Amino acid sequence: MKRFDGKVVLITGGASGLGYASALQMAKEGAKLSLVDLNGDALEEAKSDILAEVPEAEIITITADVADEEAVKKYVDETVSKFQRIDGFFNNAGIEGKQNETENYGSDEFEKVVSINLNGVFYGMKYVLKIMKEQGHGSIVNTASVGGIRGVGNQSGYAASKHGVVGLTRNSGVEYGQYGISIKAIAPGAIMTPMVEGSLRQMGGDDWEAVGEEFVKSNPMQRFGKPEEIGYLVAFLLSDQAGFINGAVIPIDGGQSYKY
Numbered sequence: 001m002k003r004f005d006g007k008v009v010l011i012t013g014g015a016s017g018l019g020y021a022s023a024l025q026m027a028k029e030g031a032k033l034s035l036v037d038l039n040g041d042a043l044e045e046a047k048s049d050i051l052a053e054v055p056e057a058e059i060i061t062i063t064a065d066v067a068d069e070e071a072v073k074k075y076v077d078e079t080v081s082k083f084q085r086i087d088g089f090f091n092n093a094g095i096e097g098k099q100n101e102t103e104n105y106g107s108d109e110f111e112k113v114v115s116i117n118l119n120g121v122f123y124g125m126k127y128v129l130k131i132m133k134e135q136g137h138g139s140i141v142n143t144a145s146v147g148g149i150r151g152v153g154n155q156s157g158y159a160a161s162k163h164g165v166v167g168l169t170r171n172s173g174v175e176y177g178q179y180g181i182s183i184k185a186i187a188p189g190a191i192m193t194p195m196v197e198g199s200l201r202q203m204g205g206d207d208w209e210a211v212g213e214e215f216v217k218s219n220p221m222q223r224f225g226k227p228e229e230i231g232y233l234v235a236f237l238l239s240d241q242a243g244f245i246n247g248a249v250i251p252i253d254g255g256q257s258y259k260y
Contacts, residue, residue: 002030003239008083010034010076012066012124013093015042017193018143021227022090022234024050027057029235034079034086036062037093066093066120076127086131088238091124092143094161096195099154099202113157118164125172129181137180139238142169144185144249146257162187166249173247182246184237189253190215191225221254 004026013019014035023033027050037043040063047059060082064071079086097113098106121142132138147155148162169185176183190196200208200215216223233252236242251257 003235003241004029004031004088006030006032007087008032008034008079008085009088009090009238010036010079010086010128011090011092012036012075012120013143014061014090015039015046017195018188018191018227018230018234019090019092020046020049021231022092023231024053025228025231025235026088026238027054027059031088032058032083034060034062034075034083036064036066036075038063038065066124067115069119069123072120072123073127076124076131080131085135086128087135087138089124089128089132089138089140090143090234090238091121091128091140093120094143094195095158096155096199097157099199100156101154102156105156110157110160114161114164117158117161118168121165122168125168125183129172129176132181133176133179139181139243140172140183141234141237142183142185144169144187146187146189146251146253148185149187149249149251150257169249170247177246182243184242184245184247185249186230186233186237187249187251187253187257188230189219189225189251189256191227191230191252193227196224218259219254219256220259223254225252225254 009031011019011023014023015037043061062075064075094117142165144165145162147159148166173183200212203211
């Protein structure tokens with residue numbers, strides 16, 4: 001018996017990075033998957049890659065903008081229409097945005113980052129929680145960041161939005177525990193995903209790999225995290241084994257957020 005046999009897991013940002021790694025892990029453990037992403041082509045590629053490793057996996061893909069409330073309601077409705085339930089929700093889609101000091105941070109950029117990273121997470125919870133409350137059970141993992149539990153510099157929109165995700169997680173965990181629903185967040189550090197590569201390219205251009213090597217020297221483990229390490233954590237947190245973990249924000253950053 002696998003941990004996710006018979007369970008339905010909905011994942012936003014499922015075409016790449018943390019979302020894809022988590023989807024693959026839970027497919028291996030028997031989950032039926034609903035994958036949501038803005039990039040439809042990448043979604044289909046992700047589905048094909050998962051099926052290549054887990055041929056028996058049942059997967060639907062939905063192209064949607066998580067910053068659009070109607071699109072969020074639609075991806076939740078489509079998932080329920082297909083699978084009749086949502087047992088786990090990895091509320092993960094997000095962007096970093098452009099780096100700049102606060103006084104020079106573009107207002108349009110700030111609004112864009114917050115609309116995806118914070119509004120998108122709120123919309124997802126709003127519509128998924130209704131389903132889970134009716135079911136009488138469910139588990140949600142929101143993607144926050146180490147930038148949601150401490151300052152990182154040059155990322156006003158990202159830090160503000162991820163701190164907001166932490167607040168939403170804690171507040172909703174208090175509200176919905178009584179309905180058999182657990183809500184938690186992960187706070188990843190620098191995990192080697194396309195988003196982190198993009199961040200390093202903002203800092204170092206074509207020399208981004210050297211910038212990356214310098215960047216991780218301050219990490220206690222002196223390396224980047226791996227997407228599959230996030231996948232292992234998310235799978236645990238969405239499983240029944242983590243049912244009493246609620247309102248918690250769990251760093252996965254090699255210990256860097258604890259370093260003085």
